[in-house]
Amino acid sequence: MGTFGSGLLDSDTAIDFVEALHEVPPKARLKQITVILDSAAASGTQSVQASPLPEEVVAAVAVLVANMNQGEFSWPAESDVPLPLLTGTISPTVANTARVALSNVSRKDGWWWNSWVDDQERALAYANIEALIRALD
Template sequence: MGESRNGAAGDMGTWGVSPIGSDSAMDFLDLLAELPEGDRRTRVVDVLTIADQRPEAIMREIVPEEVLAAAAVVAGALPGGEALPWAGDDALAGAGLAAGSAAGLGAVAVRAVRAAVSHGGGWWEASWVSEEDRVAARESLDGLVQVLERNRN
């Protein structure tokens, strides 16, 4: 596991199967960590809304990995999010939302995740080099979506 999507272990790009296991996701989390709390929430909502309402903007204005990272930030602030395997990641903690500030974002996050992973005819799913990584990434994504689904209101 942890092999990059282009097939060479250790290459930059995607290095893990979690929603925050890529350079693009970490760059997004770093950006969030530099923002005040209110601006963090605004940026997360902006990314999720773009993916949800204008999926054609994926790869033009945002990348799928940003959407997955934004959804991970939302899930981290929702009940059950603390049990996700990547919940204790320092980068996610530094970019996180305050308890209660993710309320009402579960539904848009689910729709945004679905738009991001189906972009390009399902490129995200097909791009994993090994079947083991594809299965692990799918399981990781399923766990994220389950937390978001339970908190759709």
């Protein structure tokens, strides 16, 4: 089915990532997220075949931010997938890496940005990304 909306979890890839995270022991989830974010922060993740995929990075940051309980962001209420809880402290370094990773995958000259065929959906999706970035500040 692919992408079916502009929400943070409105793609099969994002849902698959979150569901797989539920299979990981809670104490290991933050490490798994950190590995994904480190990779995206270092590489940029700018193609449909990149690893990690932009949708995985967005979902990873959404899990991270929802666990941080920061301001305006909470786990999407319409999600059929419950929030995977993280254990341990989310350090400023991890939050900064998340910010860089998210900025890399959502650049306006990149694959994710250009993959949206509808300008309104693109704007809504980018507004969701900006909300995550603000929550990381």
